[in-house]
Amino acid sequence: MSTTNPYLIPSRSAKRAHHDAESINPILDEALFCTISYAVDNQPFSLPTSFVRYEDKIYIHGSVGSHFIREIEKGIPVCITVMLADDLVVAKSAFSHSVNYRSVVIFAKAEKVEDYQTKYDAFKWLTEKIVPGSWDYLRPMTEKEVRKTTALAFSLSEASAKVRSGMPKDEEEDKPLPIWSGLIPLQTRRMPVIADDLSIDIPVPPHLQI
Amino acid sequence: MSTTNPYLIPSRSAKRAHHDAESINPILDEALFCTISYAVDNQPFSLPTSFVRYEDKIYIHGSVGSHFIREIEKGIPVCITVMLADDLVVAKSAFSHSVNYRSVVIFAKAEKVEDYQTKYDAFKWLTEKIVPGSWDYLRPMTEKEVRKTTALAFSLSEASAKVRSGMPKDEEEDKPLPIWSGLIPLQTRRMPVIADDLSIDIPVPPHLQI
Numbered sequence: 001m002s003t004t005n006p007y008l009i010p011s012r013s014a015k016r017a018h019h020d021a022e023s024i025n026p027i028l029d030e031a032l033f034c035t036i037s038y039a040v041d042n043q044p045f046s047l048p049t050s051f052v053r054y055e056d057k058i059y060i061h062g063s064v065g066s067h068f069i070r071e072i073e074k075g076i077p078v079c080i081t082v083m084l085a086d087d088l089v090v091a092k093s094a095f096s097h098s099v100n101y102r103s104v105v106i107f108a109k110a111e112k113v114e115d116y117q118t119k120y121d122a123f124k125w126l127t128e129k130i131v132p133g134s135w136d137y138l139r140p141m142t143e144k145e146v147r148k149t150t151a152l153a154f155s156l157s158e159a160s161a162k163v164r165s166g167m168p169k170d171e172e173e174d175k176p177l178p179i180w181s182g183l184i185p186l187q188t189r190r191m192p193v194i195a196d197d198l199s200i201d202i203p204v205p206p207h208l209q210i
Numbered sequence: 211m212s213t214t215n216p217y218l219i220p221s222r223s224a225k226r227a228h229h230d231a232e233s234i235n236p237i238l239d240e241a242l243f244c245t246i247s248y249a250v251d252n253q254p255f256s257l258p259t260s261f262v263r264y265e266d267k268i269y270i271h272g273s274v275g276s277h278f279i280r281e282i283e284k285g286i287p288v289c290i291t292v293m294l295a296d297d298l299v300v301a302k303s304a305f306s307h308s309v310n311y312r313s314v315v316i317f318a319k320a321e322k323v324e325d326y327q328t329k330y331d332a333f334k335w336l337t338e339k340i341v342p343g344s345w346d347y348l349r350p351m352t353e354k355e356v357r358k359t360t361a362l363a364f365s366l367s368e369a370s371a372k373v374r375s376g377m378p379k380d381e382e383e384d385k386p387l388p389i390w391s392g393l394i395p396l397q398t399r400r401m402p403v404i405a406d407d408l409s410i411d412i413p414v415p416p417h418l419q420i
Contacts, residue, residue, distance in 0.1 A: 137389065
């Protein structure tokens with residue numbers, strides 16, 4: 001999550017659905033985690049997981065034996081949500097409080113990635129998203145590891161983004177009140193790394209230094 | 211989200227489901243947002259929203275006219291997930307990468323809060339969770355505002371927590387490799403407030419100062 005730039009905040013808040021890749025992709029590329037839901041006999045199940053976007057699809061992975069993966073790899077309908085919270089929106093009344101966020105909702109069915117190279121690439125894209133610059137530094141992924149892991153792709157053709165930004169929308173009669181209103185920006189950041197005992201004498205590679 | 215205290219990290223990672231309030235409640239009380247899923251004809255729908263726990267229930271709110279609220283207030287089965295990401299777990303191989311997280315999954319059916327005082331209290335609990343210390347400072351909530359808003363409660367009787375903590379679990383043959391492994395802690399924090407134009411000359415109250 002990045003803090004909304006206060007200089008870019010419009011004077012009125014805005015919230016509407018966007019269906020274009022220019023709105024959707026930056027949210028998917030910034031968020032590390034999504035929540036995937038599916039239903040069996042109208043009983044919903046959902047699970048947070050990491051994901052990566054590549055071109056017009058997102059990819060998740062899981063163990064070949066995972067119950068969740070085995071259910072959704074059947075190609076049943078899923079709903080995937082992603083949310084980045086930018087600011088708490090503090091109004092003069094509790095009723096007008098809100099949150100500035102950027103979210104994406106995707107309706108799709110899983111496509112199981114069967115092609116070996118695409119599957120390998122999906123793991124590479126995911127690893128590079130979570131820890132940029134790390135793939136070539138790590139012990140190379142083996143064929144056995146690729147085969148033990150399922151990769152699922154989801155089309156973004158039924159995706160939409162929603163964004164709320166800007167200041168509170170207080171009621172007209174509340175605006176003159178001497179009560180403070182504005183934003184509490186939220187910031188998520190990566191902190192300096194902590195070495196495992198196994199790696200205490202190994203230099204921290206440049207891609208992990210901040 | 212708080213950073214995992216490196217001094218408390220056990221030498222081996224642990225991941226299992228916990229069903230006790232002592233495991234579940236601190237996660238629910240730290241997280242500001244959850245994702246709620248429901249299904250109609252096995253088509254899942256999900257939505258991120260703010261929530262608050264009070265005793266053995268969580269509460270959400272929404273506009274009386276919201277489609278989402280009107281669906282789930284019928285009392286159909288929902289699945290609610292909450293996730294706090296603490297660390298990216300960087301192993302010596304991509305395959306052993308992981309995430310340290312604390313998550314809760316709740317299976318429940320909405321109970322519509324009809325009692326006026328409980329509904330009022332739910333809005334107070336929610337406001338005080340998002341902006342601690344603010345309720346008595348704000349313009350008081352009106353009866354009309356309470357009536358325009360739906361509050362839904364969900365029992366925690368079918369809730370479970372899952373936690374992964376600690377260092378990577380590299381394969382035995384990878385452990386001697388001269389590749390750095392460890393944690394990238396993630397931290398989410400509230401930044402200094404940004405005043406609305408309406409409030410530029412109003413002192414920031416103590417509960418909003420950091």
